[in-house]
Amino acid sequence: MTRTAAALIIGDEVLSGKVHDTNSHDLARYLRALGIELSRIITVPDRVEVIAAELNALRAKVDLVFTSGGIGPTHDDVTIDAIALALGRETVRHPALERSLREHLEERCTDDHLRMAMIVDGTELDFGPEGAAPWPVLILGSIFILPGIPQLFRAQLELLRPRVSGSERAFVVESAFCAADEGRLKPFIDAVVSAFEDVAVGSYPRFRDGDDGYNVRITFDGRDPARVREARERFVASLPAAWLLSTEP
Amino acid sequence: MTRTAAALIIGDEVLSGKVHDTNSHDLARYLRALGIELSRIITVPDRVEVIAAELNALRAKVDLVFTSGGIGPTHDDVTIDAIALALGRETVRHPALERSLREHLEERCTDDHLRMAMIVDGTELDFGPEGAAPWPVLILGSIFILPGIPQLFRAQLELLRPRVSGSERAFVVESAFCAADEGRLKPFIDAVVSAFEDVAVGSYPRFRDGDDGYNVRITFDGRDPARVREARERFVASLPAAWLLSTEP
Structure with missing residues (x-):
């Protein structure tokens, strides 16, 4: 339930x-x-x-x-x-x-x-x-x-x-912070969205303090920590290396 | 309008x-x-x-x-x-x-x-x-x-x-911060609510930093600054003096 x-x-x-x-x-x-x-x-x-x-x-x-x-x-x-x-x-x-x-x-x-x-x-x-x-x-x-x-x-x-409290499993979230804009990230995001139907993927551009531009936080949400981690890792591995800033806030 | x-x-x-x-x-x-x-x-x-x-x-x-x-x-x-x-x-x-x-x-x-x-x-x-x-x-x-x-x-x-932007007058707010609890303030609040139908009165208890208890912020909202000020002054004048802490946050 x-x-x-x-x-x-x-x-x-x-x-x-x-x-x-x-x-x-x-x-x-x-x-x-x-x-x-x-x-x-x-x-x-x-x-x-x-x-x-x-x-x-x-x-x-x-x-x-x-x-x-x-x-x-x-x-x-x-x-x-x-x-x-x-x-x-x-x-x-x-x-x-x-x-x-x-x-x-x-x-x-x-x-x-x-x-x-x-x-x-x-x-x-x-x-x-x-x-x-x-x-x-x-x-x-x-x-x-x-x-x-x-x-x-x-x-x-x-x-x-x-x-x-009930029988539901807690939600967990993992993130990837990326230097590329959403338009360029979109094909990589879409690939992980298709491959992981049990993981909700979110894309959030944000301004960075002390920077001219902004980065994009990609989030992976779900109830199965292993699947959430796997989705993030698959996404990160797919990206051009220079686009990944961090997996920590 | x-x-x-x-x-x-x-x-x-x-x-x-x-x-x-x-x-x-x-x-x-x-x-x-x-x-x-x-x-x-x-x-x-x-x-x-x-x-x-x-x-x-x-x-x-x-x-x-x-x-x-x-x-x-x-x-x-x-x-x-x-x-x-x-x-x-x-x-x-x-x-x-x-x-x-x-x-x-x-x-x-x-x-x-x-x-x-x-x-x-x-x-x-x-x-x-x-x-x-x-x-x-x-x-x-x-x-x-x-x-x-x-x-x-x-x-x-x-x-x-x-x-x-339209033709509406801006809302203004005035406040009174009180040391008494809401139950004791209520008759004084009710009096100003009755007397000023064009002023919306709000009552908000809040914890105070560095204090054991909390105080109550009474707010007076309206479009006519003179009426809002008058409502606050009438309320403040009606209170036992020790109950009023301030009219500034």
Whole structure:
């Protein structure tokens, strides 16, 4: 079984350019190591109807959806309401979350804080293997509801690792950095693409620091390390020697 | 008239975590300064049918679509074919692009290079106000087709500025950095949200370097600098003095 996933990044702060989202990149690397294919990243504004519509569209396309952001107590935190709308469910106050907030905040706890104890009816709470997480991941079937703060997002991905891990083999990647332009490399790339159907080949021109021109990174991706290595070696051996700069970044 | 826009980021390299996309963030900041609302960022794999479907979905939702990536000559460059599919048009080789490639590459120019001269029938080429750009932006009605290499993406956004600029007023933002948590800030935030319907208020908790806890950045966004400033000042004046850390990042 090879599962697919999507990231739903919720936040006006990303769309308005105030914040450069890093959560989708962290999720991409995390899923990669687990052998799960990230097939969509969608960033949406803090609007209930938009989030709900995009979430339902994603659920129809992929096996797992990871949301980021919009689960705090303020007016712009609408993710829980949006998921409730998408799934046609009610929101309810969760007793364990309410207790956790009251214990943590003591006399400072207000009704506004308690908005963070609202969940979509039926949500499962995952406090991690040791139950030590300060705040659980909220899980609704195939939807993982994570906070937008990057440190918390990463921490919750780690907490989820045992649950998300499956039987997929991790993806591995090998690279070849070439001095020739893509047009000249293309026949050599096409040859390896044809010969290795189980290896995904990518070609990425990039500027080099301290150089007038740019080079091209050719990547070889797959689940079988031996095949990936073989594809890269076959490609490298086929090239005019002067075109190969390195196989390390 | 207030236009909306979307970014369509095309690239397996982003979804596989090999590259952290910066183009969507650059586009967000660029549109912000022009007063255009970025309402969606969608990252898709290098697959013709997927790109075409997402492009058509975006075209139905926003006024302008900016694509990034997939316009080189290699097998994983499928953006032109995808746009042709989405619009139900043919691809054709453009004489000016072919001439440009042949002049630049001279005897090194191959048929593989000339794949970069393929455009969707009806595409307009914009070489910029002085015609000095080495490579034009490809424009198809409301679709702006940009390269994925960040330096080229930014250069082409600049080239497009006169064309994309409209009558919208630029967005401006002001901030207040607060020491209290969101739950305690919420009543003060809600008051300013109610009083300033023309100002979008955002609340963003964040970890602080070298500190045990985190603070909250409250942002005030709008097109009228005086109203945005007034909203921030009203909010700041309402707070217990010890809660305000700064109005500068």
